[in-house]
Amino acid sequence: MNRNHANAKNNFQFSIITPVKNDEHMLKLIESYRQAKTNNTVEHLIVCNGSCKKFTKKIERSIQALKTTKILVLQDSNIAASINYAIKKANASTVVIVDSDCFMDGNFVASMTRAIKNNLAVRGKVVFKGHNPLSRLNSKLRSHIYETESNLFFAPNLALNKSLFKQIGYFNENLHSWDSEFGYRANKHGINITHENSAIVTHNCGDDLFNEAIVSIKYGEGRAYCYQRGLLGNKSLSLLVKTMSIPCVFSVKESPVYNLYVLFYSIIWNYGFLKLLIFKPAEGK
Numbered sequence: 001m002n003r004n005h006a007n008a009k010n011n012f013q014f015s016i017i018t019p020v021k022n023d024e025h026m027l028k029l030i031e032s033y034r035q036a037k038t039n040n041t042v043e044h045l046i047v048c049n050g051s052c053k054k055f056t057k058k059i060e061r062s063i064q065a066l067k068t069t070k071i072l073v074l075q076d077s078n079i080a081a082s083i084n085y086a087i088k089k090a091n092a093s094t095v096v097i098v099d100s101d102c103f104m105d106g107n108f109v110a111s112m113t114r115a116i117k118n119n120l121a122v123r124g125k126v127v128f129k130g131h132n133p134l135s136r137l138n139s140k141l142r143s144h145i146y147e148t149e150s151n152l153f154f155a156p157n158l159a160l161n162k163s164l165f166k167q168i169g170y171f172n173e174n175l176h177s178w179d180s181e182f183g184y185r186a187n188k189h190g191i192n193i194t195h196e197n198s199a200i201v202t203h204n205c206g207d208d209l210f211n212e213a214i215v216s217i218k219y220g221e222g223r224a225y226c227y228q229r230g231l232l233g234n235k236s237l238s239l240l241v242k243t244m245s246i247p248c249v250f251s252v253k254e255s256p257v258y259n260l261y262v263l264f265y266s267i268i269w270n271y272g273f274l275k276l277l278i279f280k281p282a283e284g285k
Contacts, residue, residue, distance in 0.1 A: 015090035048076025115196035124199035163238025177222025184231035220272025
């Protein structure tokens with residue numbers, strides 16, 4: 001599906017990749033891209049994976065005036081697979097991953113363009129926002145984790161030169177925490193991440209407690225996968241304790257409700273960690 005896409009010979013500064021299923025927040029991201037001063041130098045690849053036809057048609061209509069935006073369609077819903085597919089289709093030498101529930105700051109394009117010139121991996125800044133009590137708890141927790149794990153290859157707002165994928169491989173399509181696992185592999189190859197705090201996206205946090213629990217379990221499984229394969233360092237009791245403690249971002253400055261939520265998150269996260277560690281020690285999938 002090639003809608004209003006510029007000639008592939010264009011010299012794009014970078015390609016923005018956004019995987020999406022049926023998330024209506026995508027429309028706000030498209031609007032922020034429309035308002036950005038790209039001067040047709042930035043490509044935007046939207047990967048509808050497992051999307052219903054009605055949603056895909058809505059996205060098609062919303063990008064009609066955007067000459068450098070393209071929709072890719074995959075039948076199965078898989079974020080890592082969607083991004084891998086888009087990386088291979090991207091016309092720029094650098095790709096930037098931006099989630100569907102984000103929107104870009106007005107200076108995003110200019111800031112990221114400067115940052116990627118001399119760096120293989122750049123992490124822009126993510127501002128987490130909540131719109132009700134539960135999503136605000138999520139935004140606080142994710143902000144604390146984001147700030148604590150400053151060296152994490154955290155997507156969204158992650159820029160990567162495509163040469164990295166030839167060097168260390170693509171994202172692991174069997175993991176929910178595919179960005180973290182990729183980052184640990186990159187670190188093993190001596191590749192560090194550069195921070196660019198002026199390239200800002202705002203991330204809208206969810207408010208579905210059941211979905212948050214499922215996501216937490218999958219993140220725990222992803223960290224166990226990395227621990228099993230020595231991507232976090234040589235396996236030991238101290239590393240095991242440290243690995244299980246990383247998401248426990250308790251804070252005396254926050255309310256008791258927040259800290260109880262962190263405790264809930266930590267229990268669910270470590271359930272996923274131990275579940276994979278005990279029952280799938282060989283495959284780690």
